[in-house]
Amino acid sequence: MDATTIAIILMIAGLILLIIEALTPGFFAVVPGAVLVVVGVLGYFIKDFFETWYLLVVAVIIVTVAVTAGTIKLYQALAKPEPPTTTVVDSLVGREGVVMSDVKPGNLKGKVRIGSDSWSATSEDIIRAGAEVVVYAAEGVHVKVRAKDL
Numbered sequence: 001m002d003a004t005t006i007a008i009i010l011m012i013a014g015l016i017l018l019i020i021e022a023l024t025p026g027f028f029a030v031v032p033g034a035v036l037v038v039v040g041v042l043g044y045f046i047k048d049f050f051e052t053w054y055l056l057v058v059a060v061i062i063v064t065v066a067v068t069a070g071t072i073k074l075y076q077a078l079a080k081p082e083p084p085t086t087t088v089v090d091s092l093v094g095r096e097g098v099v100m101s102d103v104k105p106g107n108l109k110g111k112v113r114i115g116s117d118s119w120s121a122t123s124e125d126i127i128r129a130g131a132e133v134v135v136y137a138a139e140g141v142h143v144k145v146r147a148k149d150l
Contacts, residue, residue, distance in 0.1 A: 010040030
């Protein structure tokens, strides 16, 4: 098989891997696909590229390192890390919710749903399940609520 045919086969194999990666992200075929394409292009344009094994090995190593570094930088740019979301109890004050299980004074067995989260709750008066409430204080992992004025 001549060098041009080998180069074309490498480029086609690399393009197939890149297409697979595009269709199924996370398959991790972008680096080997890009390496095959670049080595194929080098072999197509550099005379006797496939004749000297050491040139081929050095080129594959250099291209692999460069493509891997470029891919890492690209992924970092596309998916910038974000700090985890946390709820600060003070941010609950003033928010409205619905009682999931009866809330009673001096008892943390009551539950309220605020947004998509469920919180243990206490109150100054008995508030029955289904009632709408407003948070007026928050301590640790529980909230203090009062019935919402209608």
